[in-house]
Amino acid sequence: MSRLRRAAAAALMLSFLVLPVLRGTGEDAGGARVTWKQVERYIETLKRALLAMQEPDGSLSYPFLPFYRPGMTALAGYALLEAGVPPDDPAIRAMETYCRMSLPDRYSVYSASFCALFLAKADVQRNRDVLERIAAYLVREQHSNGMWSYSAQGRDRRGISESGDNSNTQFAVLALKVLHDAGIEAPRRVWERVRKHYERTQNSDGGWGYADWHRQSSYCAMTAAAVASLWIIREVLEGKKKHCTEVKRDPVFEAGVRYLDEHFSPERSLISQWHTYFLYAMERAGMITARRYFGGYDWYRAGAAELVRRQSVSDPASAAFALLFLAEGKTPLLVQKLERPGGDWDNDHYDLENLTRFYSEATGRKVTWQLARVRGDASDLLEAPVLLISGRLALDLTLMERAALKEYLLNGGSILALPASDSAEFDRSFRRLMAEMFPDSPLMPLPKDHVIYRYHFKIPEADRPLIYTISQGCTMNILYVPRGRYTCRWTTEDHSGHAFEMGVNMLMFLAGDQKLKNRVDPVKFVPLAEMKERRNVRPPRGAVVIGQIKHSGQWRPLKHDITNLMRKLRDDAGVTVGLYPEPVDAEKDDLYAYPILYITGLYDFRLSDEACRRIREFVERGGFLFGDPACGRKEFDKGFRKFIARVFPGRKLEKIPIEHSIYTIGYDVRKVDFRPTVRSSLPDLSEPELEGVKVGNRYGVVYSRFNFSCGLDGMPAPICWGYAPEDSVKIAVNIILYALNN
Known part of the structure; x- marks a missing residue:
């Protein structure tokens, strides 16, 4: 034969x-590593649990404090909306009606804040009258020291006199930011007071406690809340419209982030009965700072694993906070920014935040971004299909970082390189790096009629930047744009001039048809x-x-x-x-x-x-x-x-x-x-x-x-x-x- x-x-x-x-x-059904399928199943479990708690009048009660029924209803409604339940769902509309009818004579800072989040998410225009009343109430209820407490009458209307706490304060700040984005703005003095409060009350270790009258020592939940609040305050007071300017460093904010880095761990931080409340604070701190890690732990993966393991929420507040945390994982990562020693990698702070928001609106597919650093191999870089590398100074990468970049590219990743402010120093160093990594494949310019200039938006010929690429077979997974000041232009909220449209084209071109990864499953x-x-x-x-x-x-x-x-x-x-x-x-x-x-x-x-x-x-x-x-x-x-x-x-x-x-x-x-x-x-x-x-x-x-x-x-x-x-x-x-x- x-x-x-x-x-x-x-x-x-x-x-x-x-x-x-x-x-x-x-599917790994047990053990420490959670899978995205398990997370999705638990999200559905939490949604069903919250809907099952709804009363005939549309409300949800809080067994510990019945006075907070409007707040609990709004918190549950907000969590359900964030988890993908449509605003016109009958259960959501019933919650909305209950909040609108109940609020005027049942205000508290918690209830007012949660109702602001929920009603703005459900329909800003339909609820504008109530939102304006909530804004006036929150402005009126702020203490002279910049904080908020449970109510003007004292904690839980029990006559306890206190000067405010960081828990009520964080939700008031969050609500005022949502109202601000809806065009209902609080006076500038409100924001300045609360910023001075956080600056004045930060502990020497960089963290914050609950209040000056109770639990003053630092802990992660209140520190995460303060970090998120400080970021919001800076956005409102300083805006995001600065064009091509270096970021002003905030030592108070940075000390708070360091505290979380030094003290967060799943073993210590998730043992409290209020662990879902804490995780929601960590989620906001993580998303606002675009950080994947605190204390060396992937905060989302660690929190999701703990929630799926426990699956024990018996009240609407715990279920809603858990759902708010887990629902964030439903937004896939499209692009990461390469973090390097020093601050040169982040000259244009709001570039990817603004660009991914524009991308989501333009394509109808919600995406997000985060920071990435090389931690030995390409695994962290491969969490997203696109990696932004930017800077003004020469790109000085270690041998380990170069190897990880090559590993990232060979495993399907893509690089978008943009010098900040069209830096000639960065330009020379990036070209040198590419020549060393790919000696047989030089950077070559794309023709002005290339498909990238019409991939989603058609860019006028006069506004088409010169784009270089390294072509290997069918693959073009490196785009380099030496001129155009794109990261600078993305820090503004000015969408004229085609900079945002060109950014969408480049991201779509590099990501192609790749299925974006969830936040849980390993690379x-x-x-x-x-x-x-x-x-x-x-x-x-x-x-x-x-x-x-x-x-x-x-x-x-x-x-x-x-x-x-x-x-x-x-x-x-x-x-x-x-x-x-x-x-x-x-x-x-x-x-x-x-x-x-x-x-x-x-x-x-x-x-x-x-x-x-x-x-x-x-x-x-x-x-x-x-x-x-x-x-x-x-x-x-x-x-x-x-x-x-x-x-x-x-x-x-x-x-x-x-x-x-x-x-x-x-x-x-x-x-x-x-x-x-x-x-x-x-x-x-x-x-x-x-x-x-x-x-x-x-x-x-x-x-x-x-x-x-x-x-x-x-x-x-x-x-x-x-x-x-x-x-x-x-x-x-x-x-x-x-x-x-x-």
Whole structure:
């Protein structure tokens, strides 16, 4: 028996064993690490619990303090809205009606503050009359020392005289900020008083306690509340409209952040019965500062794990605070800003905050951002598909940071580099860094008619910046814009001049069709060292190994496509595989060493007559050939069709009917999604299009004019003409399973 027949027989036996499997990865139901599925389930549990607590009049009661029924109702309604319940939901409308009807004669600072948050979130215009009364009440109730207490009559109307506390104060500040954003502004003196209060009462360790009359020593809940409040106060008093100016450092705020860094830990901070209240304060501090870590802990992941583990909330306040905390994880990360020693990385403080807000409004997809620093490898950087690198000074990265950046790029990340204030010093250092990291791929300018200038917004030609990129195959995952002062312009709230529109185009171009990651599940990536080691690993005995045909049209433009496909077959279908394709010279090499051959490329190509004859013989004797155009390039597509005409004279590719088993042999791919490049010109296309050459009663050649290898490769490929990444993988898996089964 020939080697081809032995390989084909082994593949046939193997395929019968693995075809029914295609299993997914299991979910970790226990242990310390929480999964996003568990978080989503608990979010739904909390939503149902709050709705079940609702009374016929629309309210929710607070068993400890019945006086706070309007506040508890508003807090629950606000949490439900943040978790995605629509404002026109009957339960939400009933809560809204109750708050509107109950507030005038049942004010307290807590209730007024929560009602401001809820009613503004539900509908600012419909509730403006009540919101204006709440604003007047909060201004009137502020103590001369800048704080707020439970009510003018004393705590809980029990006659206890006190001068205010940091708990009531934080919610009053939060409510006044929401009212400020709605155009209902408090006098400047209100904000100045509360800022002076925080500056005056900060403890020597950098933290804050509850009040000067109770629990004065610092603890994380009150410190997180103070940090968030100070940020809000600075925004209101100083605004976010400063253009291209250095950020004024706030030593009080920074000392508060240091306190959280030094004192936060899940073991110590989450043991209180008020742990959900504390987590909501930490969530605001974390989101406002865009920090992922406090005290070396991922605050969201740690808090989510603890909430999912406990699942014990018996009152509306605890349930609402837990829901507010967890709901923040539903907003995916689109971009991170690289944090480096010193302050040069953050010259334009509100750039990404303003840009991601504009992006969310422009695209209808809410996204957010955070800071990232290199902590040994690329894992933290890979939390988002785009990394912003900016600065005025020279970019001086350590060897560890450079290795992590390269690891990030090779695992599918993208870099957007923008010098602050068009710094020439940063420009020289970034170009030098790219030359050192990619010596064979220079920075090249994009043409002014490139798709990036019309990717979402059409940018007028006069406003199109010069953009440099490093192109590697179908991948453009580095964009460098040396001129245009973009980070400066994003710090303003002036959306004229196309700076924000160009920013959206660049982020969408780099992120492409990548599915944005949630805040809980760990990043999966291949370390640089492992990439090098794997190249030297010999495939297991009897493994299916794919041979990739060499030719003159840039035969291997992608690095990870076949490897990722074989890994998918190994992990999900149980196939014994060789992970790496082996280069094949079709004129000289032994084609029968491989049951399957693959061909792709960027450009037109021509193989010798002898190579064409040998490939025809290979297919006719039971071998299998499949291919696609890299990036969906038409030059290769034309070349492939000419190649098939030479391999099989008088034959041509025929469309494989949608009823054929190749579309259902592993995954059902009779309906698929395409990349934006295809959808823009073929919006009604929803079925895959595979073509083939029949040999007897089987297809010995299968080809797709729509690219699937970009999706297999996993790298950003915004110019790729082909299937969406997830469907690319499924189609390629089906092609291989069909080959093994035939």
